[in-house]
Amino acid sequence: MxxxxxxxxxxxxxxxxxxxxxxxxxxxxxxxxxxxxxxxxxxxxxxxxxxxxxxxxxxxxxxxxxxxxxxxxxxxxxxxxxxxxxxxxxxxxxxxxxxxxxxxxxxxxxxxxxxxxxxxxxxxxxxxxxxxxxxxxxxxxxxxxxxxxxxxxxxxxxxxxxxxxxxxxxxxxxxxxxxxxxxxxxxxxxxxxxxxxxxxxxxxxxxxxxLTRGLVAAEGPTAAWLNALTGEPHFAGDRAQLRTLARQLESWHTGLAGQSPLRTCFRLHAPEDDEPDWIVEFMLQAVDDPGVLISAQDVWADNDHVLHRWVDQPQELLLAELGRASRICPELDAALRSTHPTELVLDTEGAYEFLSRAAHLDQAGFAVLLPSWWGRSQRQLGLKLNATSTGTAGAVTKESGIDKNALIDYRWELALGNETLTQDELAELAAAKVPLVRMRGRWVQVDRKLLAAGLAMLEQDATGQMTALDLLKQAGGEGEEQRPLPVVEVNATGWLGELMSGQADQHLEPVDPPTGFGATLRPYQRRGLAWLAFLNRLGLGGCLADDMGLGKTVQLLALEALSRQEESRPPTLLVCPMSVVGNWQREAERFAPGLRVHVHHGGRRLSGEDLRDEVERYDLVITTYPLAARDAEALREIRWERVVLDEAQNIKNSNSRQAKAVRGLSARQRIALTGTPVENRLAELWSIMDFANPGILGSLSTFRARYAVPVERDGDTDAAARLRRVTGPFVLRRVKTDPAVITDLPDKIEMKQLCNLTSEQATLYQAVVDDMLARIAESEGMERRGLVLATMSKLKQVCNHPAQLLGDGSPLPGRSGKLARLEELLESVLAEGDKALVFTQFAEFGGHLVPHLSARFDTEVPFLHGGTPKKARDAMVERFQDPEGPRIFLLSLKAGGTGLTLTAANHVIHLDRWWNPAVEDQATDRAFRIGQRRDVQVRKLTCIGTLEEKIDRMIEDKKALAQLVVGSGENWLTELSTQQLRELVTLDAEAIGA
Structure with missing residues (x-):
């Protein structure tokens, strides 16, 4: 190669x-x-x-x-x-x-x-x-x-x-x-x-x-120079004459646009109050320092001696430049009739012409300073959709005819921003000669074609009826490509308004599960059940996004128990990771023993008609994501009452095989369960919402343009707020830190454990850093991102242990400051009679730790990772939960960080940092969840003076973005500049232990 x-x-x-x-x-x-x-x-x-x-x-x-x-x-x-x-x-x-x-x-x-x-x-x-x-x-x-x-x-x-x-x-x-x-x-x-x-x-x-041929046939130095512009560049001629020609050309070059240290600047002032005139102010601007602006009045007064540091004759420069600009903007001819032009006075029509030519002036090398609203306000023209529904959310279970197919009355209106335009204002806009109008105390630019298209739409379809589901889709962006204007706001009254407020659960009467259900639901769980039943009655899907440990499983099982009270219901299909199949079986048996449960898994699983006949005998069918994709054709043939996705972040990639498979299933209702509906990108939220209610957020391309790009790239809080409003009806999110949610959960105490590097670790760390910095400057795009992520992974391995990076199977003791700290922590845990979960994202390193920790503490150390079979996983969890079981449980973050209940542990140790707060919190919540009776101590081991400590500080800023609607993964690290990366990975002096 x-x-x-x-x-x-x-x-x-x-x-x-x-x-x-x-x-x-x-x-x-x-x-x-x-x-x-x-x-x-x-x-x-x-x-x-x-x-x-x-x-x-x-x-x-x-x-x-x-x-x-x-x-x-x-x-x-x-x-x-x-x-x-x-x-x-x-x-x-x-x-x-x-x-x-x-x-x-x-x-x-x-x-x-x-x-x-x-x-x-x-x-x-x-x-x-x-x-x-x-x-x-x-x-x-x-x-x-x-x-x-x-x-x-x-x-x-x-x-x-x-x-x-x-x-x-x-x-x-x-x-x-x-x-x-x-x-x-x-x-x-x-x-x-x-x-x-x-x-x-x-x-x-x-x-x-x-230019393939000579320009002139004459003789002499000038002719030789002209002809050399097409063929061989070097030529002969009288040196004295040529040097004179070179000086003349250099003087000509200096006078051209962009070659002078000063350039002409035009600043447009909009009229204030009732004044009719627009003013274009003439100025000179320093090319190297655009902040230096000198008014034309000072140029003509020649009282700014600073000017002469740049040019000898600024007045001639200004006149010449205004003359050149007038060829682009003829309106300037009026100002040039004055011997000392300082400004140009325009009416509104002339101002619009000047604004339209501003880009051409900029392209020609002039500076143009325009009002901040120019170029943006045309996007403020949009549509408002108002709808009326009767009844309330609390009555939805009692009143017939209230569901997603119920017809509601609607009315379209035109708006500027969030302000609805009156008929008089619409008439004023339509009658305006130019797309520049002063309205409600400010100037706005309105695209006349868009205005005409919007008015035409209102003439044809100002009022009417549509289904509630169609209105919800309109709010999410469906049909945006076909509408002449974007929808800036959707409002509704009645039960539909309560649903769209995103607080329907607050308007609903809490619901209890049927008699015989094996759990007493907490108040917030009863509200969650009422919300799920509300959506079920409407025939809408939703995402139950409660924090890990708040009981999403028990709320879903309560819904299933309620549903089974109605006869002739098809079964529910539950799709989940392999690691929690056993947990669902046990929880169903414990809380809803009346539910008939079937696990569709293993080499002897049924297919075709045999599968269809078999599932009719059950209420709840459990399968895994890989099998949902593999058996998609057979599962598609079955009409399900409900399809439920546990750990729904597994379909965050909408183009993945399993995401396409579950979207293709036929069901009356779809429910997604996940504590992290967004981990890295907003497209993940689109994928989950499009599963729950297909088309509710429009197409993926529309979603990206309307929400993902403004929020992720520009930090647009308005777009984030719009997205929260649109998804609010279908996402129920409660957090454990909210006192109104849960009052009897013990505290979670998080601590940063700072560790030093050994000399061997520091040497390897510096070698990895030197290599990356040498290579990063010459890479870009996907190669650069791949190099950054690979280097970050190597540095994390170095911080864990030299043997992990080298992969040489060498002994572990005495070579890692982090391993030494882990041993100290575990020794304290065991001395107090407690149990601990130890998470690492590196399964291979976990395999090396098992024999070392087993020998060090003379105890069994089970290790759950992606290759652990289902039966072995279930057995490990059951033995660890037993008071007499193992005291240390080692887990890979990917395989053990979700879906498990491990409340026997009251210590959680993160050996290496994932740098995604949501993923780390998910893992911690294996212990910090309902059923935990003791305070949970969470320790995150971080090597001082390394990128681990520096990224930890940056994570605190990223958490704020997660609150906005975006999760935070590791990919943001790849977008740092080379200088930022250098500062991030540089090894500080205090990193090395004594």
Whole structure:
């Protein structure tokens, strides 16, 4: 596998070179002083034969991040410097290496990058130059290039150079900030110098490909220069005359847009109160410091001596620039009739014309300052949907004709933001000559086409009737693509209004389960049962999202017991993780012994007609997510009364096989049970809600545009609030920390246990950090994210124990500060006669801990992980819950963090951090749940001075986002800048123990 790189040297040449993952057979030893051949580099002749473009084989000297014995391989080469064998060690530094390279014409770079190169990957530096080539192409095709005369050594050369202004300059700055360090390996110049050299080379070569013949047939230095702009750039001529021409061209360049240190700025002032006039104020703005603004009045008064630090004649500059701007915005001609123009007075129609041309002025290199509402207010025009229903939520179980198919009266209205427009205001908007109207004390821009479409809609469909379910879908976004305007608000009265408020459970009378139910429900559980029964009566699905340990299982079983009082009900299908099948069986037998329960699992499970006949004999059929996907066709043939998903986060990926399988099941009602409806992305919530009530949040693309992108990317609290309102009717969420929910649960005491690294751990930690920082600067996109996550995992392994990272099966004692602290904690737990749960996200490391802890404390240490069979899991849980059972229970976070009741333990130890508060809390709630009689002590082991401690501080900020509606996973770490990552992973001095 080759990795193809491209870079630009100080002379503007584009060089291509490549690394080969198959060479060398062994790394060179410690290199002596001087420049050595790069050990991974492909021979120049071999490279020339592989690339589909013409070029010249050359040799290049590159300054690359290196260990003492070898350069750091690029991330795309997939080399791991920590693997056994030829693993370079030592401190990273820049070292010079010689590589074989191919010099190519800049204009053919896009062709090279687009070509199919079997067995090759494109390096981040080459991809970056491809982006720069796209920028150069836009400059050339847009005519934003100018001819110049340069002296390269003693040889005069005709070159095309970019004439950047406005958005071009901003794009150049963005490219400069994103430039990979590897692009500077051949020159060592500052980033801006390297980027200018590369851009100039690309612009010059691309411009020449557009001009294939000479421009003039005359003779003389000027004619020779003009002709050299198309063919060979170097030419001969009288040096004195050419230097004079070069000075004249340089003076011309300085006067062009974007080349002067000052540029003209236009600031638009909207009229206040009843004033009719709009004012466009003229100013000069410093290009390098946009905060420096000088009014045209000061320019003409010449009383601002600071101006002369930039230009000698600011008045002439202002007049010339206003004249140039008038070609784009003819309204400026009126101001130019004055000898000292300072402003332009406009009416509303003229102001709208100016606003419409603002983007063109910016593109031409002028600064334009506009009112903050411009460009946003047209999105405020929307639709309001008002509906009327009769009855109340409390009466829904008593009144017939109140369900999701009940017809309700509706009325559409037009609104600006959340303000409903009156008929007079609509008439004023319709009569306005321009889309700029002052309304309710502020100026708004209204898209006239959208207004006309909205008015046309109201003429055809202002009032009518629809089903309650259709109205709920309208609120969620269904049909948004077909409507001329977005729906900004949905209101309803009566029982439907109580449902849409998201507080229907507060309006319902608490419900008790039928006689014979084996549990006394707490008040909040009775309200939860009433809410589930309410949705059941309406025929709507929902998500019971109570905190772990608040009894979602018992509430669902109570609903099932209520439902079974009605005759001729089809069975309910319950889909859950394999680890909790046994728990559901035992809980059903304990609380609802009247329910007939069947487990659809194992090699002898039924299918086809046999399965259909069999399930008719039962009330509750339990299966697992993998089997729901595998047996989807057979399960689809059965009409279920209800489909229930336990740990519903298992369908968070809506495109997964099991998510598609459960959405395809036929049922009168669908219920999702999960304490974490959102872990990482809002799309997970869409998947769960679309299962419970298909189409209730619109299509996934609509949901992303309306909620996910504004909330996740922009932190839009308004969008988050809208989402809470829309999902509120179908999500019931209670937390254990709410005193109104539960009063007799003991306290949960969380503690951070700080541990030191041993010297061995610190050495390995630093090696991993050095490797990542060397590779991260030259990677981007998915490669960068993968590299960050892989490095984070390695650093967590180092913090746990050196043997975990090395994977060499070496002894555990005396080598890890965290393991030493774990042993101290467990010794204290056992001395007090208590029990402890120990969670690790690394199942393989858990396997190494079992024999060590068993020998250390002379006790049985069961280990539950993803490979533990169902019967063994159930037996482990049962034995641990027994007062005489094992005192230490080791669990992998993924397999043991959900669905289990382990209240025999009153200590929870998180050996390594998952960095997702929701996942850690789920695991803790195995012990901190109903049935726990003692305070639960939770200890999270964190290595001081490492990324574990620093990320722990960052997690506190992420928890606030979870409250907004978004969970927090590890992927946010991959979006940190390189500098932020450097600060995050740097090992502090206090990390190493004495």
């Amino acid at each position: 080759w990795v193809v790189h491209a870079l630009c040297d100080s002379g503007g040449r584009l060089l291509v070179w490549a690394e080969d993952s198959e060479r060398p057979a062994r790394l060179p030893g410690r290199a002596p002083a001087g420049v050595l051949a790069h050990p991974f580099a492909v021979d120049g002749e071999e490279l020339l034969g592989a690339v589909p473009v013409d070029g010249v084989v050359e040799s290049a000297e590159l300054a690359l991040p290196s260990f003492a014995s070898a350069p750091v391989a690029s991330p795309e080469l997939v080399r791991d410097p920590l693997t056994a064998g030829a693993a370079p060690r030592g401190k990273l530094r820049l070292r010079h290496w010689r590589v074989g390279a191919v010099s190519i014409p800049p204009a053919v770079l896009p062709e090279l990058l687009a070509a199919e190169l079997p067995g090759c990957r494109i390096g981040s530096d080459a991809r970056f130059l491809g982006e720069l080539a796209d920028f150069a192409e836009s400059l050339v095709t847009g005519g934003r290039v100018i001819p110049s005369l340069l002296f390269e050594g003693d040889r005069p050369a005709a070159r095309w150079i970019p004439a950047m202004a406005g958005s071009d300059s901003a794009r150049f700055v963005a490219l400069r900030d994103a430039m990979p360090h590897a692009l500077r390996a051949a020159s060592g110049d500052a980033p801006e110098q390297v980027l200018h050299a590369a851009l100039n080379a690309l612009v010059d070569d691309l411009a020449r490909t557009k």
